[in-house]
Amino acid sequence: MNEKEYRVRKPISDTIFGIFVVVFLFLFVVITLYPVLNTVALSFNDGIDAVRGGIYLWPRKFSLKNYQTVFAMQNIWTGAKITVLRTVVATVTSLFANALLAFVVSRKRFMFKSQLSLFWVITMYVNGGMIPVFLLYKNLGLTGTFHVYWVPGMISAFNMLVMRTYMEGIPESLEESAQLDGAGYFTIFKDIISPLSKPVYATVALFIAVWQWNSWFDAMLYNRMKTEYTTLQYELMKLLSSVMQQSGSADSAKNSANTITPITIRAAVTVATMLPIVCLYPFLQRYFVTGLTIGGVKE
Amino acid sequence: MARDKTRKKMDMKATLKEMKHQKFLIGVSLVVVVYGIIFYYWPLTGWLMAFQNYKPKNGIFGSKFVGLDKFRFLFEDEVFIKVIRNTFAMGVINLVTTTIMAVLFAIVLNEVRRAWIKKPIQTISYLPHFLSWIVVTSILHVSLSSTGIINDLLMRFGFIDQAINFFAHPKYFWPIVAFANCWKETGWNAIIYLAAITAIDPALYEAASIDGADRLQKIRYITFPGIKPTFLILLLMNVGNVLNAGFEVQYLLGNGLVQSVSQTIDIYVLKWGISQNDYSLGTAAGLFKSAVSIAIIVIANSIAKKYSEQRLF
Structure with a gap:
């Protein structure tokens, strides 16, 4: 039996399975994308017209009014400003702190290397829980300030371990020769290890940035009363929760459509909130996947 | 000397x-x-x-x-008993559905040979992972609203006459949460399984083909055993998190009408500890959760030790 004959006798079950693969993946893509695209379409549709329903992938009555309304809302601007600011500040400080710590624990000859690692690994498994943490931040005077967004989470054991694993792969001889030339540890960190660790820096910076961009719980828990420190996600959450309360009390969502924020406005805020991530993640995803695999190896 | x-x-x-x-x-x-x-x-x-x-x-x-007074209060509180049930039920349902979906998606995607189809699908599958729970629930809310696609399709095919208010009936809540979790994380969770499948020796598949195995048989006898260690390790890591899985989505989608099935331990802690200022009661509920989580990890680990070579510690 030659190769060709063999190919012809492909079992019928394989054809059926092939059809299943195509249908499954088609449905998967549709179910993943449709709700997102539908939200985008709604955000460009006239608000009153949208209540009738029947808007799918394209707006029926095109209107930019939703976005005009959203961009005229002061709290959205404040939220956007704080969200950008916290993302930038936290990414820079947290990246630096984690990198420096990872550098220290990855020095093979450092005398307290294993104790320091253990000290941080433990924090991954035990934590005080919501209330002790809340009281701590309150006592430290962090609640009601912008600093609550970047100070408490500055060092994270997971991010540190990802970086440590990477730095451990850098040949020790580089460090030794620099030391012979009289370089101190900070110089080695700044001029030798950091330039070589750029890929893992990018990965961790992205982890932190996306985490910061998407956070809402800290804004709600610690800065509820401080409208000047609100975030975009939290503003969206407030819009959403007012609707949830409505749908929980009125039996028909249609009747309450006039009293709550129109669905199209919510759609516009949703799109504005996710836009930066949707635009950027396809280019950055390989860094995330790298981080996942490095982190996974170490687990 | x-x-x-x-x-x-x-x-x-x-x-x-x-x-x-x-x-x-x-x-x-x-x-x-x-x-x-x-x-x-x-x-x-x-x-x-x-x-x-x-x-x-x-x-x-x-x-x-005051000793165990706070714990006594908790276990005499009917609401808390329901809260434990909700947390467990949703944790287990989510773990099972997301794991099945991730394995299924990884296996199916692996059957696609052409990179120009495979790559875009995988990129699309990651998208929801990067969105916040707020955005996800907001999007979901649109799809499940009275004018959303689900009600639209159901009415169009004549299953119902009037739009269903999905967020007002307790019976829909757990499935909605499970779906939301699958929607958000399937593509991302599948990454590790895809990596595990890639690591399987291709010679095994070739040998099976020569023996006349069809694709399903190859999956059953080669792919499944190949990803079993990964599957078990992830399962072990995730069972300890079963009780942690219930906060954001339940908090965001919950409302007065579905409270009896939507409240989880974390929400209970937030409600009593932060909103009602009963820090001790909130902490007791949180401590109970942590203790149970640790017990689950230890039990799961010893079961794994007994029946297979996989274990965490």
Whole structure:
């Protein structure tokens, strides 16, 4: 039996399975994308017209009014400003702190290397829980300030371990020769290890940035009363929760459509909130996947 | 004796010299240890509050100890019993559905040979992972609203006459949460399984083909055993998180009408501890959750030890 004959006798079950693969993946893509695209379409549709329903992938009555309304809302601007600011500040400080710590624990000859690692690994498994943490931040005077967004989470054991694993792969001889030339540890960190660790820096910076961009719980828990420190996600959450309360009390969502924020406005805020991530993640995803695999190896 | 002494002295000297040489490393360590003690270790003392009648003005070390009173109150509270059930049920349902979906998606995607189809699908599958739960629930809310696609399709095919208000009936809540979790994480969770499948020796598939196995048989007898270690390790890691899986989506989608099925331990902690200022009761509920989580991990690990080579510790 030659190769060709063999190919012809492909079992019928394989054809059926092939059809299943195509249908499954088609449905998967549709179910993943449709709700997102539908939200985008709604955000460009006239608000009153949208209540009738029947808007799918394209707006029926095109209107930019939703976005005009959203961009005229002061709290959205404040939220956007704080969200950008916290993302930038936290990414820079947290990246630096984690990198420096990872550098220290990855020095093979450092005398307290294993104790320091253990000290941080433990924090991954035990934590005080919501209330002790809340009281701590309150006592430290962090609640009601912008600093609550970047100070408490500055060092994270997971991010540190990802970086440590990477730095451990850098040949020790580089460090030794620099030391012979009289370089101190900070110089080695700044001029030798950091330039070589750029890929893992990018990965961790992205982890932190996306985490910061998407956070809402800290804004709600610690800065509820401080409208000047609100975030975009939290503003969206407030819009959403007012609707949830409505749908929980009125039996028909249609009747309450006039009293709550129109669905199209919510759609516009949703799109504005996710836009930066949707635009950027396809280019950055390989860094995330790298981080996942490095982190996974170490687990 | 004298020799030993000098040796010790020399050792000390060497250590001191090494310490001086490593002063930068030691300095950084000290700073981060202080930071870690403040932000990670200090809150652990807060567990004491669970056994006290904590009053903020007295502090942790000045409040009166009341033994297990707070726990007694918890277990006499019917709401808390329901909350435990909800947390467990949703945790288990989510773990099972997301795992099945991730394995299924990884296996199916692996059957696609052409990279120009496979790559875009995989990129699309990651998208929801990067969106916040707020955005996800907002999008979901649109799809499930009275004018959303689900009601639209159901009415169009004549299954229902009137739009269903999905968020007003307790029976829909758990499935909605499970779906939301699958929607958000399937593509991302599948990454590890895809990596595991890629690591399987292709010669096994070739040999199976020659023996006349069809694609389903190859999946059953080669792919499944190939990803089993990964599957078990992830399962072990995730069972300990079963009770942690219930906060954001339940908090965001819950409302008065579905409260009986939507409230989880974390929401209960938030409600009693932060909103009602009963810090001790909130902490007791949180402590109960942590203790059960640790017990689950230990039990799962010992079961795994007994029946297979996979274990966490």
